[in-house]
Amino acid sequence: MTSPAQRVASLACAAVIMLVHCNAERLPPPAGLSYRWVDAFTVTVSWPEPRGLPAGDVRYKYRLEDPESPVERTPLRHFSVNLLTGDAGSGSWTYLVWTVGENVEESIKVNTTIESPKPRAQVKDVQCFINLDNETKAKEMNCSWVPGDRALDLSFRTCGYTRKSIVGLKMCERPYGDALRSGCYLKANGVTNICVLLESEAGLSTFKLSPMIDPPELSIGEEGGDLKLSWTLPPILKHHPRIFSVCYRKCGHAEVCQDYTTRGEPAFMPYDESCRYELRSRVTTGPSIPLIFSQFGPAVFYGTDQPAGKTLPVVAVVLPLILSVCIFLSCYCFRRHSSILCPVIPDPSVIFKEMMMNGNKDLEPTMGSLYTPVPEPVESCKVDSVAGGAVVPLTS
Structure with a gap:
């Protein structure tokens, strides 16, 4: 029979053997x-x-x-x-x-x-706009950025790590700049899969270029009670699916945004005829192809803020009717109570003339009887005769 100590030792040996085996x-x-x-x-x-x-x-x-x-x-x-x-x-x-x-x-x-071989360079808001000719290929891109405290040089090549892509580094041409932005013109065979280097002696910044186009022009119409939205696009996006982001305000409400995926056909959105719409839009290529996008274009306005179409005729009929009834009742009440509202006031000159001709005989008190004093009691005096003809004065 094994003791507990032997059992623990056996389990420990088994664990060590399993660990070594693993x-x-x-x-x-x-x-x-x-x-x-x-x-x-x-x-x-x-x-x-x-x-x-x-x-x-x-x-x-x-x-x-x-x-x-x-x-x-x-x-x-x-x-x-x-x-x-x-x-x-x-x-x-x-x-x-x-x-x-x-x-x-x-x-x-x-x-x-x-x-990184150098510290990260300070650069903001890099934008590369495609300059298009009449064909579907881009001649060049106008790249600009907001630099930090140092001037930066831009170079680029096709992204990748093969020997062919690594040796293809090119410099940007025709540099320009002002107090706010710096830029140059980048000539490439295509507009996608391009890696860009912005470098100074103190640092560098690398990123994959995201080509941009100018915002497409938005046209608005009506069809079947909806707003019909259509855009004018450059040829480079003509044969690719694209996503239009439309943000709009109506009747002073908060802005609402919605995406529409099309291949050139117009998009439709519900329309409230009683509201004035403010719309702005941008375009982005679909997820299956390299990214090309635009910023939001200027706002386009459509319609006016007004009462709904069914309410306007009702207001035009009911409001004059209510006003006519009010005027009729006002005239009726005024005529019925004209003696109270407008009493007859005698001419003062006529009253004065009658007073002069007739005196006060025709005037009767209008405020009740006149005041009559109460008679006081009077005591009678009796005179007695005195002999000898003397007169005896009376005493009170």
């Missing part, structure tokens, strides 16, 4: 990773062959540290990629690399951090 079957990871910038866009990452690789098909996988980035596979001990500061938002990238094989557990992932 480590023996797991592939060794790459070690000693290094990188080299081929030019301002392309970097090559390489490493020596890991020790202890088993016989058989061994490959390597790599991806950016971001879990959502795609996983790439290579049979070689190196890979090349285009790294753009405009995509990363910085001048630093971290890659994960690991070893994979058949019927063998893949190795742990090792990482390497790649730093």
Whole structure:
């Protein structure tokens, strides 16, 4: 019978044996990773062959540290990629690399951090407008930007990391600038898949060019109770699906935006005849082709703010009728109560003339009887005769 201590020792030995066995079957990871910038866009990452690789098909996988980035596979001990500061938002990238094989557990992932050959240059609002001729190809693009505290030179080439694309770096022509923006004219065979470098002695900025066109002219009409929207487009977009973003306001409400995908046919949107519409639009190529886009064009106005079509006749009939009834009732009430509202006032001159001719005899008190004093009591006096003919005065 085994004791608890022996049982614990047996389990520990089994775990160690399993760990050694698993480590023996797991592939060794790459070690000693290094990188080299081929030019301002392309970097090559390489490493020596890991020790202890088993016989058989061994490959390597790599991806950016971001879990959502795609996983790439290579049979070689190196890979090349285009790294753009405009995509990363910085001048630093971290890659994960690991070893994979058949019927063998893949190795742990090792990482390497790649730093840009120069600090990131300060540049804002890069715009490259396509200048079109009568054909469907672009002659050149007018690129402009808002620089930082240093002047920048623009160069470009086709994006990629093949030998052919790397040697094709070209300089922008006819530079210009003012206090707000700097720019130049870029001549290329196409308008897509172009990588641009803006560089000074102190820093650089790299990005993939997004070609722009002038905003298409918006035309508005009515059809079947809806607004009919159509645009005038350059030939370069004539045979591709495009997405029109339309933002509009009506009757003072908040702005509403809506997308329409067309191949040249007009678009329709509901129309309220009682509202004045303010519309602006822009265009973007569909998701299946390289990006070409425009900014929003100037606002276009259509219609007027007014009562709805059914309400206007009702108001035109009912309002005069109500006004007529009010006037009739006012006249009736005034005539019926005219003696109160407008009493007859006698002429003062007539009253004065009658007073002079007739005196006060015809005047009768109108305020009641006159005041009559109450008679006071009077005592009678009696005179008695006195003998001798003397008169005796009366005493009170």
